[in-house]
Amino acid sequence: MRSVGGVALLGLLASACGSEDPAVDPNARTAVLRFAITDDTRGRITDPPNGQVYGSVYLKEDVSLTGPRTGAAEQASDINVAVDVRNAATSEGSFRTPAFELGTEYVFLGFFDVDGNGATTRDPDAGDPVTLPITNVFTVNDAGETQVRVLFDLVFN
Numbered sequence: 249m250r251s252v253g254g255v256a257l258l259g260l261l262a263s264a265c266g267s268e269d270p271a272v273d274p275n276a277r278t279a280v281l282r283f284a285i286t287d288d289t290r291g292r293i294t295d296p297p298n299g300q301v302y303g304s305v306y307l308k309e310d311v312s313l314t315g316p317r318t319g320a321a322e323q324a325s326d327i328n329v330a331v332d333v334r335n336a337a338t339s340e341g342s343f344r345t346p347a348f349e350l351g352t353e354y355v356f357l358g359f360f361d362v363d364g365n366g367a368t369t370r371d372p373d374a375g376d377p378v379t380l381p382i383t384n385v386f387t388v389n390d391a392g393e394t395q396v397r398v399l400f401d402l403v404f405n
Contacts, residue, residue: 276347277388283339295362303358356384372404
């Protein structure tokens, strides 16, 4: 009994002194991605802006105008979110990233599968809105959760 109380007292003292779980990185935070399309893109698509968004998040330094460099590691992969922006500027559907480092720049790259045929290949086809590698750059802040509005600003041809 006495050792149990001692262990509890040590735990209480550790929490009072601000000790945290060593597995939790105090500098890591998440981002919540919500999705939108530009007015110009909205006017150029033939299918309603409703479907799945597929994509990945990369370190900004690993992405150029032509996309991710060969061998670039995805910081968040297999993003697959149901998105409907037929009557809204920004989606209700969202994706929460894993913990990211504060102060590091990231970029979302992906496409909006408005015609429903991208689930197998995870590649856009003609008419799908896509992102540009320079548009959706974000840095997580220390508020615990950074809100990011991802814009699809080009129609794939």
